Amino acid sequence: MMRIILALVFLLFLDFEPSLTRGGIDIIYSNLKRIYNHGIKNETSWRKLVSLCDDFGPRLSGSENLENALDWIESVLKTEGFDSVWSEEVLVPKWVRIYEDCELIYPRRKVLPVMAFGGSVSTPSNGIFAEVLVVKSFDELLQKKELAKGKIVVYNPPYEGYGKTVQYRWLGAIRAAEVGAIAALCRPISPLSLNNPHTGVMSYNDTVPKIPFASLTEEDVLLLQRFQDRGITPKIYLKIETRHDGLFPSRNLIAQINGSVLPNEIIAFGGHLDSWDVGSGAHDDAGGCIITWESLRLIKELNIKPKRTLRLVFWVNEENGLAGGEKYAELHKSEPHTLLLEFDVGVFPPKGIGFTGPDTTWTKVKSFEKYIQDFYPNVVVFKGGGGVDISPMMREGYPGASISTDDGGKYFWFHHSHKDTPDKIDLKNLNDCINLTVMFIYLCSELL
Numbered sequence: 001m002m003r004i005i006l007a008l009v010f011l012l013f014l015d016f017e018p019s020l021t022r023g024g025i026d027i028i029y030s031n032l033k034r035i036y037n038h039g040i041k042n043e044t045s046w047r048k049l050v051s052l053c054d055d056f057g058p059r060l061s062g063s064e065n066l067e068n069a070l071d072w073i074e075s076v077l078k079t080e081g082f083d084s085v086w087s088e089e090v091l092v093p094k095w096v097r098i099y100e101d102c103e104l105i106y107p108r109r110k111v112l113p114v115m116a117f118g119g120s121v122s123t124p125s126n127g128i129f130a131e132v133l134v135v136k137s138f139d140e141l142l143q144k145k146e147l148a149k150g151k152i153v154v155y156n157p158p159y160e161g162y163g164k165t166v167q168y169r170w171l172g173a174i175r176a177a178e179v180g181a182i183a184a185l186c187r188p189i190s191p192l193s194l195n196n197p198h199t200g201v202m203s204y205n206d207t208v209p210k211i212p213f214a215s216l217t218e219e220d221v222l223l224l225q226r227f228q229d230r231g232i233t234p235k236i237y238l239k240i241e242t243r244h245d246g247l248f249p250s251r252n253l254i255a256q257i258n259g260s261v262l263p264n265e266i267i268a269f270g271g272h273l274d275s276w277d278v279g280s281g282a283h284d285d286a287g288g289c290i291i292t293w294e295s296l297r298l299i300k301e302l303n304i305k306p307k308r309t310l311r312l313v314f315w316v317n318e319e320n321g322l323a324g325g326e327k328y329a330e331l332h333k334s335e336p337h338t339l340l341l342e343f344d345v346g347v348f349p350p351k352g353i354g355f356t357g358p359d360t361t362w363t364k365v366k367s368f369e370k371y372i373q374d375f376y377p378n379v380v381v382f383k384g385g386g387g388v389d390i391s392p393m394m395r396e397g398y399p400g401a402s403i404s405t406d407d408g409g410k411y412f413w414f415h416h417s418h419k420d421t422p423d424k425i426d427l428k429n430l431n432d433c434i435n436l437t438v439m440f441i442y443l444c445s446e447l448l
């Protein structure tokens with residue numbers, strides 16, 4: 001009988017964590033409660049978000065704005081009592097948007113808001129005046145390739161989710177050049193346009209000429225489509241001036257609380273501080289930077305001593321190069337990382353935690369759900385997580401995670417446009433995302 005009772009007691013403990021005592025579980029729950037109660041009243045988060053977005057503006061790699069924002073964050077980090085704060089040099093590409101102008105000339109005159117995609121070359125200095133060919137897909141472009149020569153190709157792909165539709169931005173200049181077009185334009189990769197173009201990274205290759213490539217608004221692309229459908233071939237004027245300045249020395253910025261039991265085991269987490277050169281990169285990714293920054297600060301403020309080392313990283317150059325993520329992996333791949341987490345999905349109500357890694361770790365991470373659901377009952381832990389900046393470390397075999405949010409499709413309304421400003425962010429969502437992030441990294445620190 002005694003053996004059965006002992007076995008039952010053992011199973012009871014096993015239901016929590018095999019290595020934990022009841023007292024250990026109580027401490028974890030009590031710290032989660034402290035995090036939650038403190039976090040929902042956090043006002044520093046909003047102040048930091050507004051300062052980052054409003055005082056420094058957009059933060060494209062190679063820009064003074066990005067360097068000034070890095071300086072400011074570093075100076076604040078040094079007042080927050082972390083064990084260490086340091087920078088690591090990263091060479092980032094410097095591309096500069098100088099001038100852009102687009103106008104419908106025929107069949108009537110109309111100014112067309114335009115925004116070059118990141119990396120686009122310039123038009124000739126007096127611009128391009130040409131007929132347009134509107135296509136809804138690369139297949140249609142191939143079918144009509146005889147009509148494309150010497151024209152400006154305008155892509156009008158229906159929005160079928162970002163992951164699928166973004167190929168038109170990434171490959172559009174190459175495909176248009178392959179059929180002899182002299183420039184290309186595209187509707188925004190967004191489910192909703194309010195007469196706004198959206199930028200983003202694009203690509204060239206060495207086999208065809210590099211032609212200028214830019215976003216129009218959805219409304220104007222649909223206007224051009226309707227003209228073409230009625231047998232009218234619109235003519236437009238396009239002038240784009242940009243500059244490639246080679247490589248520029250920037251840096252990843254890092255702050256750390258050393259682990260109290262396993263200091264050599266690292267939980268690294270962060271967002272990308274660079275943004276596109278329009279709006280102020282509030283959702284993408286000032287929000288992710290502030291959420292992960294405040295996560296580390298709350299651990300410190302609540303005097304929680306994490307078992308493992310907690311390392312906050314502000315990566316640079318996610319938008320147009322990944323130099324920050326690559327540099328981090330180059331410098332740190334030999335340090336044991338228990339897990340890396342990136343927040344880069346926009347600041348909306350948190351709905352889950354995605355995880356990619358070995359099954360043994362997955363089982364433990366999945367068990368965190370029961371702790372988190374006491375505070376956020378709808379949050380689930382699911383398979384499939386990661387982020388662009390942590391992808392080089394994940395390639396080395398380290399587990400990766402990301403928070404997912406319930407954006408109702410809205411993230412891509414704002415993304416990479418003048419609309420991405422702090423007024424699109426809600427303080428409650430910001431603090432809930434911080435709470436979930438800090439709870440998760442704390443659980444990883446104590447229980448993985």
Ligand SMILES: [Zn+2]
Nearest residue numbers: 284285318344
């Ligand atoms: Zn991003």
